[in-house]
Amino acid sequence: MSLEIIILAAGQGTRMRSALPKVLHRVGHLSLLEHVYRLSASLAADKISIVYGHGGEAVRSALPHLAATWVEQKERLGTGHAVMQAADQIADDASVLILYGDVPLLQQSTVERLLGLTVDGSVGLLTVQLANPHGYGRIVRGQAGEVLRIVEERDATPEERAIHEGNTGILALNGGRLKRWLSRLENRNAQGEYYLTDVIGLAVADGVAVRTTEADGIDEVLGVNDRQQLAHLERVHQAAWAVRLMREGVTLRDPARLDVRGDVQILGQDSEIDVNVILEGAVQLGARVRIGPGVVIRDSVIGDDVEILPHSIIERASVGAGCRIGPFARLRPDTLLGEGVHIGNFVELKKARVAGHSKINHLSYVGDARVGAGVNIGAGTITCNYDGANKFETVIEDGAFIGSDTQLVAPVTVGRNATIGAGSTITKDAPPDALTLSRVRQLTVDGWRRPLKRQEG
Ligand code: UD1
Ligand code: CA
Numbered sequence: 001m002s003l004e005i006i007i008l009a010a011g012q013g014t015r016m017r018s019a020l021p022k023v024l025h026r027v028g029h030l031s032l033l034e035h036v037y038r039l040s041a042s043l044a045a046d047k048i049s050i051v052y053g054h055g056g057e058a059v060r061s062a063l064p065h066l067a068a069t070w071v072e073q074k075e076r077l078g079t080g081h082a083v084m085q086a087a088d089q090i091a092d093d094a095s096v097l098i099l100y101g102d103v104p105l106l107q108q109s110t111v112e113r114l115l116g117l118t119v120d121g122s123v124g125l126l127t128v129q130l131a132n133p134h135g136y137g138r139i140v141r142g143q144a145g146e147v148l149r150i151v152e153e154r155d156a157t158p159e160e161r162a163i164h165e166g167n168t169g170i171l172a173l174n175g176g177r178l179k180r181w182l183s184r185l186e187n188r189n190a191q192g193e194y195y196l197t198d199v200i201g202l203a204v205a206d207g208v209a210v211r212t213t214e215a216d217g218i219d220e221v222l223g224v225n226d227r228q229q230l231a232h233l234e235r236v237h238q239a240a241w242a243v244r245l246m247r248e249g250v251t252l253r254d255p256a257r258l259d260v261r262g263d264v265q266i267l268g269q270d271s272e273i274d275v276n277v278i279l280e281g282a283v284q285l286g287a288r289v290r291i292g293p294g295v296v297i298r299d300s301v302i303g304d305d306v307e308i309l310p311h312s313i314i315e316r317a318s319v320g321a322g323c324r325i326g327p328f329a330r331l332r333p334d335t336l337l338g339e340g341v342h343i344g345n346f347v348e349l350k351k352a353r354v355a356g357h358s359k360i361n362h363l364s365y366v367g368d369a370r371v372g373a374g375v376n377i378g379a380g381t382i383t384c385n386y387d388g389a390n391k392f393e394t395v396i397e398d399g400a401f402i403g404s405d406t407q408l409v410a411p412v413t414v415g416r417n418a419t420i421g422a423g424s425t426i427t428k429d430a431p432p433d434a435l436t437l438s439r440v441r442q443l444t445v446d447g448w449r450r451p452l453k454r455q456e457g
Pocket of ligand 2: 225
């Protein structure tokens, strides 16, 4: 039996007050819709249809990588009408799962439980116990606790409004039956809409059992309608990441002040993360990594025992074991550091390979460079890698010592164990094992006097 998933994403999202369609707003690094899509993909769906409406083209073009069938709902006539747009996509013998594109935190285990209810042909309905059910459809049950129907709040009697079991909107059922019931929906209700929820009453009338399961908590089934709800779900998502990292043996000085916007992999225990750290994209952390406050790491691999001091920014870099970075260091894309490298304050590296135990401790720019092992680069050193049109490489071989305030005008090579005198501008290769310097010899002018201020006439 195939699994076909229909994601409803045609909502207008007026309350977001945004030029961006609601489902493109993000939780973590993914749009709301992409969260739901990923869940769908992880359920091994045979087909994923996304019903889009308002701003739909923007949604499609923002998410071209989704392997989904896009179905347009031209008029927003209700959730039942939305599903009708995808009806000819649905196979009669398919198991169909309806998800909402603005409910980003739904858990795979919950959906699997829901799908499990449908194996005997029942309709599976995900419900939630709500302290305040305002705005939700209510689950109306009979004497024996069997589901009879769902009533929308605006159509409910005071007694029905007192029900605390709410409809999450998420349901699973047989494709052929769904299509039959969709064709029987009417819009004679308070909102003049075709309610998908009326399918439940039709199932009961046809003698098909409706079985329910409850979401583990309300956050999992919450939708986003405004920016406050978006912020709430962001916090929920971040709290879940924090718990996950702590369970894997990472100390968080404050779990509420870490943001993960991607996928973090913990490769060893006892790392410690200080406050206000942001981990973006794919980040791997080894064992005993210490990350100081205000550090941003994006798409990088950090080895064991690395120490990253406050306010450093690391992007698409690989940092070898035992390195010490920062404070205020910036590692830009394609920086590869060997073991035990020290990168100090106000040092920027880009497309630079630095081998073991080299040090660039203060105020330097090293770009398009290959730096050997045991190299010491003095304060204020700059690789002049760009002539305004092309970029060139600087090579600094093992054991070289670059004096402070040196400019290395690429392409240029500093040989093994070479020493460059401070303040040099190196435009030609510097031979190994020798001192090279290019500054003017120091000179003292005897008998020179400072000018005196002229007397005003
Ligand atoms: C719906 C349910 C309600 C449930 C609540 C949970 C119905 C009639 N009611 O109510 O029982 O408690 O969700 O949040 O189903 N959408 C479309 N096209 C439309 C209308 C809606 O794609 O024409 C999409 C929306 O983008 C959203 C989802 O369907 O993702 C739910 O729509 P929404 O308007 O939020 O439904 P509610 O009235 O809140
Ligand atoms: Ca809603």
